[in-house]
Amino acid sequence: MKTFLILGGGTGGTMVANKMSHHLDPAEWKIIVVDENENHYYQPGFLFIPFGIYSPADVVKPKRDFYPQNVEFVLSKIEMIEPDQNRVKLEKGKRTITYDTLVIATGSRIAPGETPGLLDNGWHKNVFDFYTIEGATALSRFLKFWKGGRLVLNVAEMPIKCPVAPLEFLFLADWFFHERGIRDDVEIIFATPLPGAFTKPRASSILGDMLEGKNIKIEADFNIMEVDHTQKAIRSYDEREIPFDLLVSIPTNMGSEVIERSGMGDELSFVPTDKHTLRSKKWENVWVIGDAGNTPTSKAGSVAHFMLDVIVENILRQMEGLEPLAKFDGHANCFIESGFDKGILIDFNYDVEPLPGKYPLPGFGPFSLLKESAANHWGKMTFRWVYWNMLLKGEEMPFESQMSMAGKWK
Amino acid sequence: MTNPILENVEFDDDGFMIDPNAWTAEIGEAIAAREELPLTDRHWVVINFARQEFDANDEAPTLRRITKTTDVDTKELYKLFPGGPAKKAAMVAGLGKPTGCI
Ligand SMILES: Cc1cc2nc3c(=O)[nH]c(=O)nc-3n(C[C@H](O)[C@H](O)[C@H](O)COP(=O)(O)OP(=O)(O)OC[C@H]3O[C@@H](n4cnc5c(N)ncnc54)[C@H](O)[C@@H]3O)c2cc1C
Numbered sequence: 001m002k003t004f005l006i007l008g009g010g011t012g013g014t015m016v017a018n019k020m021s022h023h024l025d026p027a028e029w030k031i032i033v034v035d036e037n038e039n040h041y042y043q044p045g046f047l048f049i050p051f052g053i054y055s056p057a058d059v060v061k062p063k064r065d066f067y068p069q070n071v072e073f074v075l076s077k078i079e080m081i082e083p084d085q086n087r088v089k090l091e092k093g094k095r096t097i098t099y100d101t102l103v104i105a106t107g108s109r110i111a112p113g114e115t116p117g118l119l120d121n122g123w124h125k126n127v128f129d130f131y132t133i134e135g136a137t138a139l140s141r142f143l144k145f146w147k148g149g150r151l152v153l154n155v156a157e158m159p160i161k162c163p164v165a166p167l168e169f170l171f172l173a174d175w176f177f178h179e180r181g182i183r184d185d186v187e188i189i190f191a192t193p194l195p196g197a198f199t200k201p202r203a204s205s206i207l208g209d210m211l212e213g214k215n216i217k218i219e220a221d222f223n224i225m226e227v228d229h230t231q232k233a234i235r236s237y238d239e240r241e242i243p244f245d246l247l248v249s250i251p252t253n254m255g256s257e258v259i260e261r262s263g264m265g266d267e268l269s270f271v272p273t274d275k276h277t278l279r280s281k282k283w284e285n286v287w288v289i290g291d292a293g294n295t296p297t298s299k300a301g302s303v304a305h306f307m308l309d310v311i312v313e314n315i316l317r318q319m320e321g322l323e324p325l326a327k328f329d330g331h332a333n334c335f336i337e338s339g340f341d342k343g344i345l346i347d348f349n350y351d352v353e354p355l356p357g358k359y360p361l362p363g364f365g366p367f368s369l370l371k372e373s374a375a376n377h378w379g380k381m382t383f384r385w386v387y388w389n390m391l392l393k394g395e396e397m398p399f400e401s402q403m404s405m406a407g408k409w410k
Numbered sequence: 411m412t413n414p415i416l417e418n419v420e421f422d423d424d425g426f427m428i429d430p431n432a433w434t435a436e437i438g439e440a441i442a443a444r445e446e447l448p449l450t451d452r453h454w455v456v457i458n459f460a461r462q463e464f465d466a467n468d469e470a471p472t473l474r475r476i477t478k479t480t481d482v483d484t485k486e487l488y489k490l491f492p493g494g495p496a497k498k499a500a501m502v503a504g505l506g507k508p509t510g511c512i
Contacts, residue, residue: 157474221494225485237488267478 002029005088005099007078008256009035011043011392012290012304013105014066019312019394021068031070032097034090036077038063041133042387043161044301047168047337049136050128051176052144056137058384066392078106081262083283101285101315104271106256108161108291108299114252115156117227127227127247130169131161139248143176148185149245154234155192156224157252159268161291161299163199164346166190166250167207168337174214175339188215191222191234191242200353203346206370210338253299255292270294275350276326278311285318287311297330297350305391306331309401331403333359335380343376345369349403362407369408415440426500426507430464433504442502453490453502455480460503470505472496 004020006013017033024031045059067073076092087098110131112118118127128142129135151173155166170190177183190197190211197208197218211218225237233243254260255269264271264282272281273293280286288295289311290304297303307328314324330350337343345367346354358365366375390397415436420428425444427433438457442449449457459480463471473496477484491498496508 223484223488237484238492238494267472267475 002100003098004029004031004101004103005097006031006033006103006105007081007088007258008105008107008290008292009033009063009067009073010040010105010107010290011301012107012292012307013103014040014063014392015304015308015394016103016105016289016311017067017071018392019308020315021070023312023316026070030072032072032074033067034074034076034078034088034097035063036075036091038075040066040392042384043131044387045384046130046133046136047165047172049133050130050139050143050169051172052140053172056133059133061388078256078258079261081258081264083262083264083280083286086285099285101319102283102287103311103315104259104280104286104288104292105290106258106292108253108255108270109257110251111254112249112251114254115224115227115249117229118156118249118251120227120229122227122229122232122247126232126245127229127249129249129251131165131250131253142246146246148177148182150187150189150243151246151248152189152191152234152242152244153248153250154222154224155194155250158193158199159299160250160253162334163298164334164336166192167197167211169248170211170216171214171339172337174216187217189217189219189242189244191219191224191236193221193223195220200348202356203348203354203370207336207344210372214339259292266294268294274324274326275330276328277314277324278307278328279314279324287315295328295330298332298334300332300334301387301391302334303330303332305397306401308394327402329402331401335376335383337377337380338372341377342372342374343378343380344372345376345379347403347408352403352405355408357408359407413440413443416444422507424507427504428506430505433461437504438502441504445498445501447491447498447502449502450490452482452486455482456487456490456495456499457503460499460505464503464505470496470500470503470508 006016039060040063042059045054048054076090079091080089087096089096110129124138128139130139177186196204197211198204222236225235227234233241235241255265259265260269271288271293273288273295274281275295289307291299310328333347335343335345347359348354354370356370359367359369367379487495500508
């Protein structure tokens with residue numbers, strides 16, 4: 001009996017388990033998924049919790065509901081990966097699992113401890129994250145009774161997962177304070193290490209104009225050095241200081257601690273991964289899906305989904321003694337919620353930046369690229385249903401894994 | 411007045427060398443002089459590391475990689491290369507403009 005081991009049973013791990021269970025003969029292969037958390041969080045929903053649009057209960061379901069029957073789910077912390085010995089050590093029962101094929105899907109996490117002062121007295125009092133259920137919920141309680149002041153949103157360091165989420169937060173904050181009738185009492189500042197609103201030039205200029213139109217000020221090239229709780233200010237390495245009443249932080253994002261403990265990561269604990277085959281650069285029977293790898297594309301659920309077909313095909317090829325195909329093109333697409341029941345959609349890959357146009361049907365859409373529309377907002381809100389009911393099952397979606405230029409304007 | 415050493419070196423619009431393999435330490439000195447940045451031994455720790463990384467991985471190192479691997483910390487990096495160490499260090503080391511991120 002051979003073992004197909006999946007570490008991390010979140011978005012990527014669940015999809016791989018579902019897809020592989022169709023392909024592997026249960027008489028020959030045993031599929032095991034290990035995760036330390038019983039709950040599957042719909043992370044894109046975290047964005048809506050601070051504004052009371054979703055409640056915590058709207059974004060959580062038991063992980064077990066999403067694994068197929070013939071998969072063994074082990075609820076345990078992963079203590080150590082020993083890829084030279086093809087084995088993994090778990091905390092629970094000190095169990096050791098020897099594998100034939102390993103898929104790493106341990107995702108990324110926030111590491112607020114990387115920024116001096118961030119975790120001091122104000123953490124979850126007037127300094128919040130919204131990348132965790134705890135942070136998003138604490139922030140929703142704070143915002144409910146906030147009377148206004150200076151809101152500073154800071155991105156500590158790139159890369160972060162879902163790089164559009166900070167922009168969406170800003171757009172929604174603008175809408176939320178309008179609805180509450182206190183927009184004039186809130187100053188909104190976006191302090192980012194990037195030279196502008198976003199990472200890619202075309203999108204950055206369009207999104208930058210939108211921020212300006214909503215009276216949100218950008219403090220660009222801001223590399224945070226420390227949070228000062230007594231002065232209620234953040235400071236950058238080039239000695240700029242921004243005072244705040246409310247600080248919303250996207251802390252440094254890093255791979256799982258087990259990657260670091262196992263000596264398998266880069267300086268941010270992401271696993272060096274071949275960006276076209278999705279195989280570990282170092283170990284032939286180790287594969288990486290989703291946020292856990294260092295592939296230079298967005299860390300997003302949609303990306304993990306586009307990776308799925310490529311990784312599964314390559315693993316199956318390897319089982320037949322064939323070389324992997326270099327097919328992954330970095331395809332990403334993200335709905336950007338822009339407030340007032342509108343949204344934007346961007347679609348891009350390693351080589352082509354987000355462009356305007358229609359998606360997925362050239363000329364028709366229904367979604368507009370790089371442009372605000374009500375349909376895009378509807379797409380974003382429907383994504384939750386799509387996520388639970390289609391994406392996690394690894395089902396076919398009406399989008400191709402490889403990006404297409406059809407319907408786009410250069 | 412351009413430094414004669416730089417006369418036969420190709421640059422992009424932002425002042426980054428187009429061919430990183432054509433870089434020499436003298437060219438590095440000359441670029442730094444053009445940027446009005448006097449180089450010290452500490453600068454060279456960063457520049458040499460950046461070159462070494464580029465030779466090994468075909469990529470300029472991130473700031474985090476520099477500070478994790480050398481004894482130069484982030485604060486010092488900003489002092490050494492005012493106006494954005496990622497960009498400035500890559501420029502003097504003859505590497506392309508950092509793509510930043512995704
Ligand atoms: C606020 C926010 C908004 C977002 N919006 C969008 C969006 O609009 N569209 C989109 O496509 N994506 C969005 N994303 C990103 C998306 O949620 C992630 O990219 C996706 O979930 C990544 O999947 P993954 O499988 O790589 O990691 P995850 O789904 O995070 O799974 C990792 C799993 O590994 C487990 N694990 C890690 N270490 C260990 C260990 N040592 N032992 C045991 N278990 C371990 C964790 O418990 C977790 O279950 C958003 C994310 C956030 C935070």
